[in-house]
Amino acid sequence: MSRIEKTFRRLKKERKKAFIPYIMAGDPSLDVTKEIVLLFEECGADIVELGVPFSDPMADGPTIQRASERALKNGVTLKKVISQVEDIRQTTQIPIVLMTYYNPIFKYGIENFIRDSAAAGVDGVIIPDLPPDEAGDFINLSKSTALDTIFLLAPTSTDERVKKVTKASSGFVYYVSITGITGSALLLDGSMETLISNIRKYTNKPIAVGFGVSAPDEASAVARLSDGVIVGSAIVKRLHDSPDELKSYLMSIREAIK
């Protein structure tokens, strides 16, 4: 069983929901990234999502785009992120998921990437521009390692997509709360509840919700419907604009996710 599965199993037993904070690796530096991962853990995070910078982050909104540009300017690459995870692993066993676009992996070599990241202690990978339809090799090669492959579902996903994506996903299923990009405004009407209960018809795998979760009351509302809450842009923004407030913000979100 992977570290991510174990985490969700434990949370289920404790009747808790996962808090999954995100930061862009290397913004402002890889050393700070390590400190923030440890801060996440201290503030009660269950899983950490690390963004890998890319020149053309087309699923991301302006906040993460800019963080990506800053990290690239610092010379951060996929390779460096993987070795930073290896370093972080000396200090903590918190599950770490990489969110990266496909071309850096393709260039690295799929087999090399899976081997190196699994060996470094990466637990899962989210690739927003790799749909399961095109991910056969990636999924098969990952199966022999502890690496989970996490795919995305959106409000527009048809039942057929839901079947395909839940089947291809391991660790958890990533439900994108809105049609749009990271950091957009969240819409909390009744539709999310309907859509998530529809996904549950097809899978017992945990469902975590991301894109657009920012305020504690949003986190709390999303947690009631799902198994985990992913918070990205709101954290990246605070880390960049007002780092002193980050810890209290993280605590308020943790408090809200029950």
Place this chain on the structure above:
Amino acid sequence: MPALIELEEAFFHFKKDKESQKELRHLQETYIGRPTPLYFAKRLTKHLGGAKIYLKREDLAHTGAHKINNAVGQVLLAEHMGKRRVIAETGAGQHGVATATGAALLGLDCEIYMGTEDMERQALNVFRMKLLGAKVTEVPTGSRTLKDAINEALRDWTTNVRDTHYVLGTVFGPHPFPVMVRDFQSVIGKEAKRQILDAEGRLPDYLVACVGGGSNAMGLFYEFLNEDVKMIGVEAGGKGIETGEHAARFAGGSIGVFQGCKSYLLQDSDGNVLGTHSVSAGLDYASIGPEHPFLRDTGRVKYTYATDVEALSAFELLSKIEGIIPALESAHAIAEVLKLAPELSNEKVMIINLSGRGDKDVQHVARIKGMEL
């Protein structure tokens, strides 16, 4: 993915739908001005002293470039799908103008994404789009050129997919776009085939077209792929391959996966997309439509490049010798012909796709020559 599947189904339905096809043909004739002429460039032929040179005059299509063929096709498709809003990316501005035109024709809402740098280079086209009723949105991120405009258009499409159709401008991106755009552009080759048979009584020996994303080239080549005709695609060599400032994906790139398709890509060793350079904004793009690598690797089409300097001198030569000011993009194809035609006998026949007119480039060229207009 659901949006792409919906689009694929709608496109194949549109292709089979007799009413839609009739309307498309009607607009091609009465609005775009098709068929565009196939013109025998007598003085250029004489000047080069080799093969007979014909120009397929896409510059004479409405809005001044081949882009309108695809734009009108896709806005009709959008209407067929019940979508009342269209968006598009643009580099040189030609596709933006074409899409804004198509949207005006059908009364659709239209928003065009354009990189900040391109907006400065192509101020005239920005104003044209606004006149046509489109909203032009500046993209100040990344390299602030075409690829960033595509990223932003994709972000918009993901957000507004329920009521919006993305009119992608070239044979690039995820399926079905490459097939669909090729299909709307293939009218170029179909007409050229008929026209050259009328003029020469036989098929040409060579086809030459410039290749940015590759839609004008696919449009001309597709109808001839199974014929005994040599084909040449000309990429932007910029300031020369060795300088790194170019957009020659075959000469300077490697295989990558970008913006929804696998193709040749100008990228660094970590898979980040590199900045590109070309004197012509329409060729200034880091990747190339995925059918071109297939045609290249199977040996069906030969690809080469022309530098900024070569394209500029072809631009001036065609203007003076034939009274036709070509788009700087098309001037790259002319530049290749200037090298190739003199080496061929006068029995040989070439067709060049003159994909657009050069009015939009006049100011830019004047500036390069140190003149202020």
